[in-house]
Amino acid sequence: MTLLMTILGIVVFAIGLLISIAWHELGHLSTAKLFGIRVPQYMVGFGPTIWSRKKGETEYGIKAIPLGGYIRMIGMFPPGTDGRIEARSTSPWRGMIEDARSAAYEELEPGDEKRLFYTRKPWKRVIVMFAGPFMNLILAVAIFLGVLMTFGIExxxxxxxxxxxxxxxxxxxxxxxxxxxxxxxxxxxxxxxxxxxxxxxxxxxxxxxxxxxxxxxxxxxxxxxxxxxxxxxxxxxxxxxxxxxxxxxxxxxxxxxxxxxxxxxxxxxxxxxEQSFGQSVDRMGDMMQNGVESLIALPTKVPALWDAAFGDGPREADSPIGVVGAARVGGEVLNLDIPPENQVAMMLFLVAGFNLSLFLFNMLPLLPLDGGHIAGALWESVRRRTARLFKRPDPGPFDVAKLMPVAYVVAGVFVCFTLLVLVADLVNPVRIS
Structure with a gap:
């Protein structure tokens, strides 16, 4: 029975995870289509496609690894300075830039010239990139308020x-x-x-x-x-x-x-x-503040996390956990000797906390995160406004592709941190009581 409930808890959390990812990508998809950007793909997960269906101009699908998702928008980056979409170079850094640029035009079709992401005004691009994390924030707030006001909190x-x-x-x-x-x-x-x-x-x-x-x-x-x-x-x-x-x-x-x-x-x-609406809002504010503080303090937790994963150090209660660790917690929740309504509330809080983390993490102004594209669009807006103010020529769109080498470094750091958390979640997990 314990094993069965553990598996059920993991499955329930996995479903909540997939819904959260799909909800996030729906924010990008809906606003991109609203502004006339062509979106060839909407995918939940990574890796091999296990199901897909094309409706209109967009292919909708689910992939094998439920650890993320994406939509593919045409023209994420502007052409190079020579006006070409693809220009090879022997420089590895330049190669990264042009690989990213060419991928943004992979499925370019006649008539797409006016439906490219980079041709949209900066404020529209900010909305498209912000819409994904914002959907996670909406879901987190809705779940938190719903649980606090109907069930309550201990x-x-x-x-x-x-x-x-x-x-x-x-x-x-x-x-x-x-x-x-x-x-x-x-x-x-x-x-x-x-x-x-x-x-x-x-x-x-x-x-x-x-x-x-x-x-x-x-x-x-x-x-x-x-x-x-x-x-x-x-x-x-x-x-x-x-x-x-x-x-x-x-x-x-x-x-x-x-x-x-x-x-x-x-x-x-x-x-x-049970909490009143005002009390619930106050608690949501505290959660948001704690989330921001935890995100800022993340680098300081790496030594203790390493010691917990590869040494004999304890796994602190506030230690970072990944998707595997969160799923494991979901399995433990259904094994707790508490009333079923308490278990449901804890599972909902777990999913809500995951969504809040997704929002905060994606708002970091670093590529390849959504916040990096938002920062690029805002910087372009500042450059163009400054040029108009001083009556200088329009500098044109900011080429975010030039930051791809930095994006690869950031992605590498994230991958290493994710692997460290994964090992810690497997060998020395955070446990609840």
């Missing part, structure tokens, strides 16, 4: 999960009381497990973050209003000053850092809590 609540027997400084790294330890204010006040704290000093509290903040800001007498067995009652507590973990402002703790603040002495219970 978080700490104002319900009491456990009451401390005594006062212990968190930096002491112990849980058992010692002789002479002062009784915890919550214990003295009569707070009990499963009590739901609904107000603090007469002010209603809706979430753990607000309650935690009020407790930490209070030293001395306080009124704790709880809901117990369907009835409200007030408990009188005297909060003391104690050393507690520093919070990150979102209910979590900063590892190894402590502050002196008000102390009541209980552990909040966790539960699935």
């Amino acid at each position: 978080q700490q609540t104002t319900t009491v999960g456990a009451v401390s027997d005594c006062v212990i400084q968190q930096s002491e790294n112990r849980t058992k009381c010692a002789q002479g330890d002062q009784a915890a204010p919550a214990k003295q006040a009569g707070l009990q497990k499963r009590d739901k704290i609904v107000a603090f000093n007469g002010q209603e509290v809706q979430d753990w973050s607000a309650l935690q903040s009020r407790i930490r800001d209070t030293i001395g007498p306080a009124t704790i209003t709880v809901e117990r067995d369907g009835q409200r009652q007030d408990l009188q507590a005297t909060l003391i000053r104690n050393q507690v973990g520093k919070t990150d402002g979102e209910g979590g703790y900063v590892k190894g850092e402590y502050v002196t603040a008000g102390f009541l002495g209980f552990t909040p219970a966790s539960g699935i809590v």
Whole structure:
């Protein structure tokens, strides 16, 4: 049964992956056709074609390796300075440029002269290249908001999960009381497990973050209003000053850092809590920020990733994972001893996170990524506007093909990083619990 559920989880994630890729390429396809660019191919996957069908002027198909996709647009790069589409050279760098240029005109047909990608205005090319990543962003936002607002997310609540027997400084790294330890204010006040704290000093509290903040800001007498067995009652507590973990402002703790603040002495219970639209948007903003920060920090994680793959280092929880690792996580999700609705929510979050990563990664201003073509079109627009401003001759389209040697280097780095992540995912995977 465990093996079957693992395979099912991997298959479900693979389907989500294919849908995400197809959705991405649909953004490029629809906007390219909108602006009259001829698109001979729309493919999901790489490698040998396992199914295809031609409709109109475009061949639609699925390839054997579901690790990406593409659409083929005619005239991605302008002709060379001599006006020729293909000009061979003994220089390997020049050869790369002309190979890319000739591939852009591989299926040129009569009448295509006015349907070339590079002949479109820069703003139209930006839209075509941005549309793919934007589709992934739309899908990520839709899934995240849908799950957060209908199912919710596990978080700490104002319900009491456990009451401390005594006062212990968190930096002491112990849980058992010692002789002479002062009784915890919550214990003295009569707070009990499963009590739901609904107000603090007469002010209603809706979430753990607000309650935690009020407790930490209070030293001395306080009124704790709880809901117990369907009835409200007030408990009188005297909060003391104690050393507690520093919070990150979102209910979590900063590892190894402590502050002196008000102390009541209980552990909040966790539960699935539906989020409002505003709360969901805030969480989406946090996810986006964390995604950008993780992308910037990616190079710093390579040493630990190498040690996890080829040494005896641990695989950190925030370590980069690839498609194989994500599929493996999908398999583990369906084996968790949690309700089915939780499993569905986690699978949806996994697919949404993948789409958010696709958006952020593709927006990097580097060829061969979509962001590289966007940067080229924007640079062309700046050059032409500057030329008009200073009444100089039109410099013409920016030849993105000249950057292909750099694109090959970037692609090589990406391939090496992908292989490193793949090895780590196979020999020392990120696991969930």
